Amino acid sequence: MNKNQLMKFFGFKLVRFIILMIAVAIFSFILLDLSPINPVTAYLKGAAVSESQRAILESYFGVNVPLPTKIYHWLLDLAQGNLGTSLIYRAPVIDVIIDKFSASIVLMAISWVLSGVLGFIFGVVAGKNKGSWIDKAVKVYCYAIQSAPSFWVGMLILMVFAVYLGWFPIGFGVPIGVKSTDATFMEWASRLVLPTLTLSLVGLAPIAMYTRNELVQVLSSDYVLFAKSRGEKGWDLVKNHGIRNILLPAITLQFLSFSELFGGAVLVEQVFSYPGIGQTAVAAGLQNDVPLFLGIVVFSAVFVFVGNLLADISYYLIDPRIKESEFGD
């Protein structure tokens, strides 16, 4: 693959990214603008003000400005990185998001890697021993966990490990009464274990099912039959003919799961009261903090896009077949 094609690929992706972001920004802005939330009421939170003060606030928040003008200003500000001021935190939205997201990214990254690795191993073990009890156990587990609400799984884990066994604290990013900057690494890490465990246990199901089905398919193919007839068997066979074939699509699938990862983090952070981006999104939504919520929506769209982009890159750059078919002409 030469440089020219690479430039074409990323140029295409960049254009797509910009169009998608503008669409997401406008779309979410219109949705929130149509909502019955009055910015002045949300800002005042029931505080009594006189009519003239209210009028000043209304003109400050631009209540009566027509929608196209509002959208224009919003896009202009967005392009300059100005997402407005959060009503809950009384701080610039961008700072709040960066602060909360850095707490979440650790949670999401660890559980993303863990769920990928564990899911892949489970899938390979199940697929190799198709029809055995271990295959059935993995299948039952995956079906059950995919049908279970992830927050309920989190609650069960919380009950078992934090309430009954008492191994881990029940929640919060750092102990009560300790500033987040003063917390020791262990204090902080011990509060990360259970949310990470929950997200990993939930996230490994799709990847395990996918890997299992793919491996079963590969193992019933002709070239595996041929390899068997040559005398290959056991793990060597799976390693040489199975894993190489299914690893790449599995990685791609894992990159495509960024959206579910974010959704899972929202619920799990709520259960474990972990101060991350998900909990902030819920708080912003419940307390009508429109600028913060809009910011998080746009930010999460960027996050999901990055996941899809990485999946595409892993497809185009690593798999030789697709590279040839796509860029051959």
Next chain:
Amino acid sequence: MIKKQSDDKRQWFLYPANLRTKTFVIIILSIIVIVSIFISGYFVRDIPTSFISANQMPSLEHIFGTDWMGRDMFQRTIAGLGLSLMVGFIASAVSTLISIILGLFSSFNRFADELVAGIIDLFGSIPHILLIILVSIMFGGGVFGVIMGVGLTHWTPLARVLRSEVKEIKTKEYIHLAENLGRSKIWIATKHILPLVVSQIIVGVILMFPHAIMHEAAITFLGFGLPPHEPAIGVILSESMNYLSSGYWWLAFYPGMSLLIVVLLFDLIGENVEKLLNPETAQE
């Protein structure tokens, strides 16, 4: 030498049955369970409170235990499931309608097809749970907000399937013939395309249902929509969060378990209906 293979199917339950009958029985049983939950959930309205029997462990009298007001958790769970099923039903109806309209709209011309693909991409680019919150805020929250939030966001998988089906059907000769005969696009879409995608729609709807119910539970768990006195599953679970550290595990365990079972039942129905409708497996 062909051996007769149906011997292993002989001893199934009470009388010999083939796969088709088994599938039907599974589907009908699951539907009966779900309908009975829905109907009994409708009739359980006023659950008696008695503070004498508050926070009891599960027993024969209260098989799911009781909550802090002495209400029977089994009744609350059934009522909550009924509510969730209702929300899921309305939301799926809305979603199905949207995906059918968009799927058929994509058959009109290239531009319409690109537009539909763009809308699907747009909805897929925001994490689902945030999208539901966004839409439910737009409708002002409450039960209506939750229903619309769940209903307006679950159409993407079905619409994607329909779009690709429509693309394939559009290459057929009778479509060109109908176009040359001067039939309108709407006539072709409803008379030539819609009947061919009905089976995809049915399977898509059944598989959409469990997602809708789960997301409804999640969104009410987060505190959007249903008021605390409504016994929705999400509300029950978020309430039980307060009692976790007291060790009242049954408040959270059983309602979640029932939700899981209902979702599994829907998956079961979906899979079996697909087995019947899919020509590759229907003849087994």
